[in-house]
Amino acid sequence: xxxxxxxxxxxxxxxxxxxxxxxxxxxxxxxxxxxxxxxxxxxxxxxxxxxxxxxxxxxxxxxxxxxxxxxxxxxxxxxxxxxxxxxxxxxxxxxxxxxxxxxxxxxxxxxxxxxxxxxxxxxxxxxxxxxxxxxxxxxxxxxxxxxxxxxxxxxxxxxxxxxxxxxxxxxxxxxxxxxxxxxxxxxxxxxxxxxxxxxxxxxxxxxxxxxxxxxxxxxxxxxxxxxxxxxxxxxxxxxxxxxxxxxxxxxxxxxxxxxxxxxxxxxxxxxxxxxxxxxxxxxxxxxxxxxxxxxxxxxxxxxxxxxxxxxxxxxxxxxxxxxxxxxxxxxxxxxxxxxxxxxxxxxx
Amino acid sequence: xxxxxxxxxxxxxxxxxxxxxxxxxxxxxxxxxxxxxxxxxxxxxxxxxxxxxxxxxxxxxxxxxxxxxxxxxxxxxxxxxxxxxxxxxxxxxxxxxxxxxxxxxxxxxxxxxxxxxxxxxxxxxxxxxxxxxxxxxxxxxxxxxxxxxxxxxxxxxxxxxxxxxxxxxxxxxxxxxxxxxxxxxxxxxxxxxxxxxxxxxxxxxxxxxxxxxxxxxxxxxxxxxxxxxxxxxxxxxxxxxxxxxxxxxxxxxxxxxxxxxxxxxxxxxxxxxxxxxxxxxxxxxxxxxxxxxxxxxxxxxxxxxxxxxxxxxxxxxxxxxxxxxxxxxxxxxxxxxxxxxxxxxxxx
Numbered sequence: 001x002x003x004x005x006x007x008x009x010x011x012x013x014x015x016x017x018x019x020x021x022x023x024x025x026x027x028x029x030x031x032x033x034x035x036x037x038x039x040x041x042x043x044x045x046x047x048x049x050x051x052x053x054x055x056x057x058x059x060x061x062x063x064x065x066x067x068x069x070x071x072x073x074x075x076x077x078x079x080x081x082x083x084x085x086x087x088x089x090x091x092x093x094x095x096x097x098x099x100x101x102x103x104x105x106x107x108x109x110x111x112x113x114x115x116x117x118x119x120x121x122x123x124x125x126x127x128x129x130x131x132x133x134x135x136x137x138x139x140x141x142x143x144x145x146x147x148x149x150x151x152x153x154x155x156x157x158x159x160x161x162x163x164x165x166x167x168x169x170x171x172x173x174x175x176x177x178x179x180x181x182x183x184x185x186x187x188x189x190x191x192x193x194x195x196x197x198x199x200x201x202x203x204x205x206x207x208x209x210x211x212x213x214x215x216x217x218x219x220x221x222x223x224x225x226x227x228x229x230x231x232x233x234x235x236x237x238x239x240x241x242x243x244x245x246x247x248x249x250x251x252x253x254x255x256x257x258x259x260x261x262x263x264x265x266x267x268x269x270x271x272x273x274x275x276x277x278x279x280x281x282x283x284x285x286x287x288x289x290x291x292x293x294x295x296x297x298x299x300x301x302x303x304x305x306x307x308x309x310x311x312x313x314x315x316x317x318x319x320x321x322x323x324x325x326x327x328x329x330x331x332x333x334x335x336x337x338x339x340x341x342x343x344x345x346x347x348x
Numbered sequence: 349x350x351x352x353x354x355x356x357x358x359x360x361x362x363x364x365x366x367x368x369x370x371x372x373x374x375x376x377x378x379x380x381x382x383x384x385x386x387x388x389x390x391x392x393x394x395x396x397x398x399x400x401x402x403x404x405x406x407x408x409x410x411x412x413x414x415x416x417x418x419x420x421x422x423x424x425x426x427x428x429x430x431x432x433x434x435x436x437x438x439x440x441x442x443x444x445x446x447x448x449x450x451x452x453x454x455x456x457x458x459x460x461x462x463x464x465x466x467x468x469x470x471x472x473x474x475x476x477x478x479x480x481x482x483x484x485x486x487x488x489x490x491x492x493x494x495x496x497x498x499x500x501x502x503x504x505x506x507x508x509x510x511x512x513x514x515x516x517x518x519x520x521x522x523x524x525x526x527x528x529x530x531x532x533x534x535x536x537x538x539x540x541x542x543x544x545x546x547x548x549x550x551x552x553x554x555x556x557x558x559x560x561x562x563x564x565x566x567x568x569x570x571x572x573x574x575x576x577x578x579x580x581x582x583x584x585x586x587x588x589x590x591x592x593x594x595x596x597x598x599x600x601x602x603x604x605x606x607x608x609x610x611x612x613x614x615x616x617x618x619x620x621x622x623x624x625x626x627x628x629x630x631x632x633x634x635x636x637x638x639x640x641x642x643x644x645x646x647x648x649x650x651x652x653x654x655x656x657x658x659x660x661x662x663x664x665x666x667x668x669x670x671x672x673x674x675x676x677x678x679x680x681x682x683x684x685x686x687x688x689x690x691x692x693x694x695x696x
Contacts, residue, residue: 098608098609099609102609104609104634107609107632107633107634109585167634170634237457252625260446261446261447261450261452261455264636267627267630267631268631270627271627271628271631272626272627272628273624273625273626273627274624274625274626274627275624275625276621276622276623276624276625277600277621277622277623277624277625277637278620278621278622279615279618279619279620279621279622279639280619280620280639281639282615282637282638282639283615283616283619283639283640283641284455284639284641285455285639286452286455286518286638286639286640286641287638287639288612288636288637288638289625289630289636289637289638290630290634290635290636290637291627291628291629291630291631291632291633291634291635292631292634293631293632293634
């Protein structure tokens with residue numbers, strides 16, 4: 001039995017620190033991956049600190065994983081040792097429920113097996129994520145990285161990328177559509193890039209005038225300041241879709257009148273009680289408030305290939321694993337443009 | 349100039365009382381209708397009492413109007429004197445905006461002209477509704493009543509009927525779908541009848557066990573008691589669509605887990621701030637909360653014809669106009685099965 005170096009949280013208050021975990025042996029359908037980079041998602045921070053009351057310690061976070069195949073099970077045909085692959089937010093699902101049959105494993109009715117903190121038969125009893133030297137994953141949940149993308153900058157595609165790509169695709173975004181991306185952080189900056197690449201008119205909606213220049217650089221056609229009532233009023237009934245990436249509870253009602261009849265505001269950032277719903281803008285325009293969770297494996301591969309074709313990656317700041325606790329503190333202050341990625345060679 | 353007898357509210361506190369209004373002269377495209385019956389909608393109560401702060405007194409309520417053509421403008425070709433016709437919630441729109449072009453006059457971007465309490469060039473400056481002996485309406489906003497339907501019982505189709513029919517059709521309800529109708533009042537009882545007639549499995553969702561027998565009689569396949577946690581849990585992920593007809597602020601979040609992935613809860617009853625939205629059930633199932641407002645003229649005619657084919661009308665209690673204030677008090681106590689309709693022959 002060999003132990004894999006990783007960083008783990010041992011309690012809600014303990015900082016992430018060096019740890020050793022046992023990974024399962026490589027089964028016939030498994031892929032062992034030597035992790036090169038792992039993106040740092042807000043979920044990591046929430047789970048390690050038990051903000052949602054669901055942490056099972058030790059928590060080894062990380063679900064934006066890029067690395068190279070280091071071992072293959074006997075039945076794995078489509079991958080090769082040394083190939084650059086990726087793992088996203090989940091590593092298994094029931095495979096038989098209507099959601100799984102529809103390739104929406106993220107909505108598995110039996111509960112998807114998350115990349116970390118989910119019950120498993122593996123050693124430890126709960127899945128361990130990507131703040132580690134290696135991981136073993138069923139071949140059906142391993143993504144193939146397209147050639148040409150920088151591995152570090154591509155890591156956040158596995159969560160921030162698919163979280164924004166999936167709803168844009170589901171709601172039919174493309175040429176002729178007008179999309180508002182609300183909030184410019186890890187999710188929002190990917191939303192701007194992807195909406196623009198999909199051919200939609202993309203308008204960054206923010207309360208921070210100092211984000212305007214960045215938004216335009218990232219691909220936004222325009223910036224709309226949500227604090228300017230007249231500008232908001234002038235934009236009423238103009239948006240087909242609003243991608244709401246704000247990560248904390250907020251009053252989404254203020255954005256609803258921007259939508260055309262039948263338009264949808266989709267929440268992808270803030271999970272939980274958010275604000276009092278005003279049904280008026282919904283009723284008087286058949287508008288919807290929806291939510292969306294990452295994407296299925298098939299769609300995640302499609303997203304990676306799309307990003308490969310359009311040379312889309314995340315804007316990142318690479319850190320050594322020893323900087324992770326400091327990075328969390330900076331994330332709480334939105335002091336990152338726009339995603340931290342851990343260089344896993346810094347872990348030993 | 350002749351004055352039309354009607355009932356009007358003169359202030360937020362004054363009860364509805366006899367009044368005289370001047371209708372506009374019958375123009376070349378106009379239809380004058382001698383009103384036989386007018387349904388009583390919760391909106392009437394809200395507007396006469398200025399609950400929404402938008403009343404323009406005198407308010408003559410009534411937008412579920414059935415009567416007979418009593419005069420025709422020179423250019424009106426498709427109607428005949430004596431024909432039974434109807435008027436619903438609005439009497440004009442801009443006719444040029446994208447919503448009007450799509451036959452969704454109810455979402456007219458210039459603001460639809462409501463049947464009462466809307467600004468107008470007509471005498472009085474605001475439209476006057478159907479608690480009256482007659483009304484004059486542009487031919488394009490006059491519906492044709494299908495033969496065979498009881499005029500009194502059909503009157504509520506013009507609001508309660510189309511308010512439930514339109515979202516059921518918009519969200520593709522038909523055979524193979526499972527629909528939950530939440531709340532069994534004026535809207536809910538029409539929702540049950542229409543969902544059933546459209547071929548969907550229709551489940552009445554209510555907190556009142558004593559409504560179960562009625563719901564089954566109206567066409568519900570089953571009744572689900574929202575107060576029974578185990579029953580609600582057992583129904584999770586089973587509904588394609590939830591039609592939420594509850595007329596007051598309420599916690600709609602409790603119903604969201606009933607929806608399948610991509611399911612929609614549509615609010616048609618309670619307008620305004622409702623409850624704190626929990627984005628969790630939305631995100632973890634790509635579910636939506638939506639709203640819907642009556643229906644366009646074309647769709648309202650389609651609904652009337654559908655009701656004619658399926659012999660669907662409302663369950664009503666006919667009252668003389670002199671009983672209207674008492675009827676309002678009973679409505680506030682949900683003491684009506686399920687809609688009051690005024691016999692306008694009682695007005696002189």
